[in-house]
Amino acid sequence: MRSQRKNNNEALAKFLSQSWGLCKLMRPKQWVKNGFVLAPLMFSGEFMDLEAVSRAMFAMFLFCVASSAVYIINDIHDIENDRRHPRKSKTRPLAAGIISIPAALTLLAVLYTVLVLSWFIAPKVMLVIIAYSVLNLAYTFKLKYLPVIDIFVIAIGFVLRVYAGAMAVGAP
Numbered sequence: 001m002r003s004q005r006k007n008n009n010e011a012l013a014k015f016l017s018q019s020w021g022l023c024k025l026m027r028p029k030q031w032v033k034n035g036f037v038l039a040p041l042m043f044s045g046e047f048m049d050l051e052a053v054s055r056a057m058f059a060m061f062l063f064c065v066a067s068s069a070v071y072i073i074n075d076i077h078d079i080e081n082d083r084r085h086p087r088k089s090k091t092r093p094l095a096a097g098i099i100s101i102p103a104a105l106t107l108l109a110v111l112y113t114v115l116v117l118s119w120f121i122a123p124k125v126m127l128v129i130i131a132y133s134v135l136n137l138a139y140t141f142k143l144k145y146l147p148v149i150d151i152f153v154i155a156i157g158f159v160l161r162v163y164a165g166a167m168a169v170g171a172p
Contacts, residue, residue: 021093022107025075026068034063036161037168044171052169059125059168062118063161066129069111070136072104077140128164132157 037060046052075082075094082088082095093099119126139153166172 017098018103021096021098022103024091025072025093025099025104025107026111027071028064028068030067030071031064033158034060034067034161036158037063037165039162040165040169040171044166044169046169046171049169055122055168056165058122059164062115062122062125062129063132063164065111065114065118066133067136069108069115070133070140072108072111073137074140076101076104122168124167125164128160128167132160132164135160 038056041047041053041056044052046056075092079094079101082092085095089095094101094104115126115129135153135156139150143153144150
């Protein structure tokens with residue numbers, strides 16, 4: 001009986017650790033940046049229109065999904081460097097060995113499925129998100145190693161967030 005309880009506790013602990021690791025892999029602390037998607041609500045005067053607010057919130061959600069997908073690809077790409085880094089080796093779930101690459105790829109597939117399906121709901125916003133994703137994939141594989149260019153890429157990411165919000169609420 002104790003052996004069974006111990007096995008159950010270990011299984012639960014592993015499940016919780018991996019669940020927490022998958023959440024951390026998506027970097028929810030970084031989602032705050034996606035608040036820029038909501039800026040056009042204020043500037044267009046649409047912040048009292050419930051439909052406009054819901055479209056903008058959906059666009060912000062999609063940016064959270066897209067940015068999480070980019071972070072997962074970045075973490076897979078940088079896994080060996082992150083393992084050698086004193087801080088990242090402990091805080092990044094892939095580098096720390098909490099999450100396996102197949103588990104990360106499964107989560108990535110789920111995130112991209114959400115984005116593909118969202119094309120049918122918000123195609124204009126998705127065009128901006130595609131641009132954001134392509135830019136950030138280029139950043140992951142090449143642009144982050146180019147001084148000054150890396151800063152411009154990050155800045156453009158914020159502009160694209162605002163632009164997606166404008167597309168969501170129909171602001172000029």
